[in-house]
Amino acid sequence: MSANTTRPGADPFTERTPRVVAARRLTRRAEREKAGRFLAEGANAVGAALSRGRGFVHELFVTGRAEQAYPELVAAAREAGVRVSPVTDRAAVALSETVTPQGIVAVCDLVDRPLDGLLPTAAAAGPAAAGAPAAEAASPAPVAPAPAAAPSPGAPSPGAPSPDPAEPAAEAASPAPADPAPAAAAAGAAAPAPGAAVAGPAAPAPAARxxxxxxxxxxxxxxxxxxxxxxxxxxxxxxxxxxxxxxxxxxxxxxxxxxxxxxxxxxxxxxxxxxxxxxxxxxxxxxxxxxxxxxxxxxxxxxxxxxxxxxxxxxxxxxxxxxxxxxxxxxxxxxxxxxxxxxxxxxxxxxxxxxxxxxxxx
CATH class of the missing domain: 3.40.1280.10 (SPOUT methyltransferase, trefoil knot domain)
Incomplete structure (x- = not known):
């Protein structure tokens, strides 16, 4: 935390300070693409950028006047581990692209993400993507296991893997396990109680609308x-x-x-x-x-x-x-x-x- 707190009596950065000069380059698209960062200027943008979470904002340049005007933003930046760098009014002008800068500028990661994966596909989004009612897209209704007779001699042990298609047809036709409880025990899990809900598949990603x-x-x-x-x-x-x-x-x-x-x-x-x-x-x-x-x-x-x-x-x-x-x-x-x-x-x-x-x- 101390690394992000200005030393008492430290002089503010000027427009010639290397960190300010480097940040100023981010006003050009080529430099933004190269660095993977951009500038967010003004209280509104800085507040929204800080809300993205820890690690998204890398540095906050702030004038003395802006620090007094927006103390909550400066405090939030320090709390998030952001380097807070005091700057002169002329340095703030150098970092700004407005006529009347507010004196507060954040260096942030680029916000765009790859197109691939931006939107869930209709198949990945599940039935809801095709307009199915929410109830249909939910997990299956609870199913209680039906009572079954004891397995006959020679039947495969409950919980055993399904026969490989390449195995003889006689083996593939062996009776299926009848009692679900031993199967659950064989898998190292407790058997579901009668009437208990059966866990459904993972919830699909919400469909884009x-x-x-x-x-x-x-x-x-x-x-x-x-x-x-x-x-x-x-x-x-x-x-x-x-x-x-x-x-x-x-x-x-x-x-x-x-x-x-x-x-x-x-x-x-x-x-x-x-x-x-x-x-x-x-x-x-x-x-x-x-x-x-x-x-x-x-x-x-x-x-x-x-x-x-x-x-x-x-x-x-x-x-x-x-x-x-x-x-x-x-x-x-x-x-x-x-x-x-x-x-x-x-x-x-x-x-x-x-x-x-x-x-x-x-």
Missing amino acids: LVAVLVDVADPGNAGTVIRVADAAGADAVILAGDSVDPHNGKCVRASAGSLFHLPLARARDVHAALEACRAAGLRLLGAHGHAETELDSLPLDVPVAWVFGNEAHGLSAEVIASVDEGVRIPIYGRAESLNLATAAAVCLYGSAMALRRSSGG
Whole structure:
């Protein structure tokens, strides 16, 4: 703990201090990828980053004024074993990408995870992924063993392994063990009492119901806002596909308002792989674009879905539109030409979120 506490009277780091210079490099994407770390600036982002648990935040740079303004964050950082480094106001400006920095910046691990395994497949998620009632997806009902006659002479001992298919048919046809109690004893386990519940298989991973996929989204503010909306709508994950902006970009981090740290996120250069991962998870792919024939208000939204959003200027490519299950257009009732990406994403994601909650009684 003492290693993380500033020595009394120690001078704060300046913009020329090597640790500050090294952290400043993380404002560039290439350096973030190389180091596997990025900067989270501001009280909101720092608090959310610290909530990820011990070891996620590596260093906290804080001005004297910020330490007085956010003592609980500094205390939480020290409690988590994070190195707390006091800095001058000019050093805070060097680390910041805003006009009026708050004077508190955390060095964090990258938040994205591999696409493979981000979403449970429909098979791995069990019956619930296919829309089966929760009762059907639960463990089997308790079964009481039926009374059985004593085994006949020459029968195989209870609990013995099943005969190998290569063995003679006569051996494979031997009577099965009749009494479950000796079998349990042979395995070193207590026999289940009559009427006791039989343990079922391990609970399957919960099925994904709502995912946002951003394809070639270039503006970090838009990407961060969509991540924030997805988090608010209770989405299971966000995938940034193709040439989408780095979610660790400073503007994206700030626009997400802490949501970047709350929900699973993946990056995938291969758009087709991202879409197929959603399809394998049992999600219906809906592509939002302004020239689709199907309007949002005519579509049933109470099904697990992955909403696919395209580039701010060009929308979804013809190839992506052909790959989704259905294109969807948000109707414009007034005189506005269109909706921007973040607004359209909010309408679509919340439409699905509310319909899913109504259908599940949530």
